[in-house]
Amino acid sequence: MNSNYFSEKHQNLMIKIDQYDWQNHEFIKSLIFESIKIQLNKKEHPKIGESKIGGTPDFPSAMTWPIFEEKPMIFFAQLNLSEIANFQSNEILPNQGILYFFGYFPEPENEYGVEFDYERPKSKYKVLFYDGDISTLQSVKFPKELPSIYEFKTSKIDLETYYEIPIVNEIEYLVEDFDGLTEKDEELYEEYTDEHNWNPIEYQILGTPPPVQHSVFEEWGTVYVKQEELDIDENEISKDFVNLLSMPIFDVIGDCHIYFGILKDDLLAKRFDKTVFIIQGL
Numbered sequence: 683m684n685s686n687y688f689s690e691k692h693q694n695l696m697i698k699i700d701q702y703d704w705q706n707h708e709f710i711k712s713l714i715f716e717s718i719k720i721q722l723n724k725k726e727h728p729k730i731g732e733s734k735i736g737g738t739p740d741f742p743s744a745m746t747w748p749i750f751e752e753k754p755m756i757f758f759a760q761l762n763l764s765e766i767a768n769f770q771s772n773e774i775l776p777n778q779g780i781l782y783f784f785g786y787f788p789e790p791e792n793e794y795g796v797e798f799d800y801e802r803p804k805s806k807y808k809v810l811f812y813d814g815d816i817s818t819l820q821s822v823k824f825p826k827e828l829p830s831i832y833e834f835k836t837s838k839i840d841l842e843t844y845y846e847i848p849i850v851n852e853i854e855y856l857v858e859d860f861d862g863l864t865e866k867d868e869e870l871y872e873e874y875t876d877e878h879n880w881n882p883i884e885y886q887i888l889g890t891p892p893p894v895q896h897s898v899f900e901e902w903g904t905v906y907v908k909q910e911e912l913d914i915d916e917n918e919i920s921k922d923f924v925n926l927l928s929m930p931i932f933d934v935i936g937d938c939h940i941y942f943g944i945l946k947d948d949l950l951a952k953r954f955d956k957t958v959f960i961i962q963g964l
Contacts (some may be wrong), residue, residue: 706863713856717890718771718888719885722735723838730821732762733761736758737837738821743887756932759782759927761927763777766869770843782808782811783926784807809910826936836951846889855897855921855925885918885930887925887926891928895963900920902923903918906958926957928941939961942959944956
């Protein structure tokens with residue numbers, strides 16, 4: 683996309699923000715995040731190598747379907763980063779390659795879904811990265827061992843850049859040395875989010891994904907510190923996470939949202955094995 687595309691999208695948000703009489707207008711503007719909205723396109727079937735939700739992945743010959751304790755994981759999504767590159771102005775994501783998202787869940791216990799932990803251990807999910815020749819990819823079949831209920835239909839995706847400011851409870855985990863909003867700005871912020879953020883984006887890349895329960899960024903930091911056995915406060919790193927993918931989980935698993943986050947340094951180094959996977963639900 684050319685610069686006019688991003689400028690127009692940014693200006694649309696600025697028009698909304700400028701309608702309010704903020705005491706600290708510059709700080710509010712500093713909270714703007716660029717995000718990519720995913721819309722499911724069920725009318726078109728994705729070609730091999732294209733981005734999609736559900737279905738089966740398109741693998742190179744050397745890549746295999748991830749397993750947990752000899753059982754295949756569920757396939758969530760495939761993101762072709764060369765497609766996504768057209769919708770990011772800051773180039774924080776690699777401009778090429780494919781990301782594959784998997785997670786393990788047992789079979790549903792009843793009509794309400796599956797029993798699971800909201801903090802997922804690394805052994806129960808995988809984010810794979812392929813940076814080779816796309817023309818060599820082949821669509822693979824669902825593993826025979828995968829319960830048929832987890833053979834989800836595929837959806838091609840359409841992408842759109844948009845700009846947002848996070849809900850007020852996320853700010854302290856996104857801004858270093860945050861001392862809080864003034865009383866007036868806090869009231870205006872709540873008024874703004876009630877007016878403009880009442881219908882949050884469900885499928886999203888980058889930006890600040892809407893939490894179902896509490897701060898997604900705080901939880902990413904908490905889980906990462908545990909996984910890496912670090913002797914630091916999770917709030918020291920929460921602001922450095924990037925939303926690789928957030929989306930509602932398939933209904934058969936439960937009424938939940940899943941969030942894949944990665945630290946900026948790990949992202950720049952393409953260490954996708956460091957990705958954190960959390961779930962939030964009601």
